[in-house]
Amino acid sequence: MTLSPSDTDPAATSEMPSEPAPTPATPIGTTSNRRRQIGSVVLPPFLLGLGILGLWYAISYLVLAERRRFLLRPPHQVIEKGFLDTSTFSEILSGLVSSARVALIGLAIAIVLGMTIAVIMSQTKLAERAIFPYMVTLQAIPILAIVPLISFWFGTGQTSRVVVCVIIALFPIIVNTLFGLQSAERGAHDLFTLHHASRLTRLRKLMFPAALPAIFAGLRISAGLSVIGAVVGDFFFGRGDVGIGQLLRRYANRLQGEELLAAVIMTSALGVCVFWFFGWLQNRAVGKWYDPSSSGT
């Protein structure tokens, strides 16, 4: 039996999402509108940026006396010696690559470990109760407090840096994955129960997809933390590849203000890129269906 189109309820048809929204017919108006919009988005931070640059110059030249100017070199000198000097800049870049690799390995391990632990916790209440207090404790330990312990156990090479990243990135992944796995609606669970879905089917077709938005949110946090972990680890563990943390320390010790500031800027850029990348990934993965404004359907 088929219902004719006239039978479909008016409330639904009036909300047909496929209908394009009416667009204004004056292209000139929209262009200038858009330009105004872009202006209002770009202009304020741009102006503030200029202000900060001005302040920077003012401190370099007006506040600091000649012999104390090494504390804050003016921006053009930072660019000149930190970015345009090829040997310095490639040193910074290779340090960044080394630290980024450490962060990535640590993050990958944290993802596998964290999601496994979260899945186990989601499957038995007992495991959740047993593990949770330790996870909270792990999270509460200041990472600097266990750095000596890590170097005591794993030495001061690459392994220790990865361990720092794993420890620092693990908690958000576990918590977000677990929260996500438990976010599937009661009704949907009943539906799977009614149709005799196995534990694995329920996990694969219901709990895991429902968890994806939360998992990606956790991933984004953990990725940022993992970069921090890599820099901190590198700062303290001197052996192996020279990462950005070691460079930061070296530049600071040698009073190379320009190089130090360039390295700081590049490290921040790495953090921003990682955050941006995982935001993009999240949008790619769940943006099509995830509606943050409503938890259920």
Next chain:
Amino acid sequence: MTSTSADAASSLRPSAGSLAFNEISMVFPDGTEAIDRVSFSVERGEFVTVVGPSGCGKSTLLKIASGLLEATAGTVEVDRERLGYVFQDATLLAWRTVQRNVELLAELHGFDAAERGRLATEAIQTVGLAGFENHYPRALSGGMKMRASLARTLTLKPPVFLFDEPFGAVDEITREHLNEETQRLFVAEGFAGLFITHSISEAVYMSSRVLVMSARPGRIVAEFEVPFDYPRPRDLRFEPEFARLSGEISHALRGGHS
């Protein structure tokens, strides 16, 4: 004992497409008495509605029928392998398109992809959602979500249909349309329907029989035959006979006094 098709002795096996409650009582672990010795049956080609005040255990009755809950006493006779259950919420999976949502049950029952697709396409046609196959639930109105949910249940062609206040969350006009369509489905498929609602006019419009349940603990306190022939016209709601029957049911709901 509770009989399902898998373990039921042949003598207890219900006739295809029927549902029977025998002296069902339900006491929750916290001591709440939800249902008290309820007995009734729904035959194939019958549409029975249970009306009652909220919290009287109407929905619990469906959960017991489907096996989601175990009754503390009494037995249920029904073939649970092919039971249709339409929930209060559409319970669509947000990450699946309409098509893939409607395919879900066939997927859980191990049908192959071609068969799933065919069943889903047919069900989507039936509920009037053709053209929306590739939409995600977030792009659908409340009424359309309920249609998709209905289509999902239809794919298994269940001989027994349970409806748990399915249209409570949609607006009045949409609800009337969905009522009509559900009735059409009932006339076409001739399943045994058990419908839960607290709307008297919905109950009278849809049903061949209306059972009135009392407040907690839920008991069946009155039973009304609805004499109108199917399919019923939309304007039946405005007939004096319809109003009279609604009045009687309303009276029974309030406990026969006041």
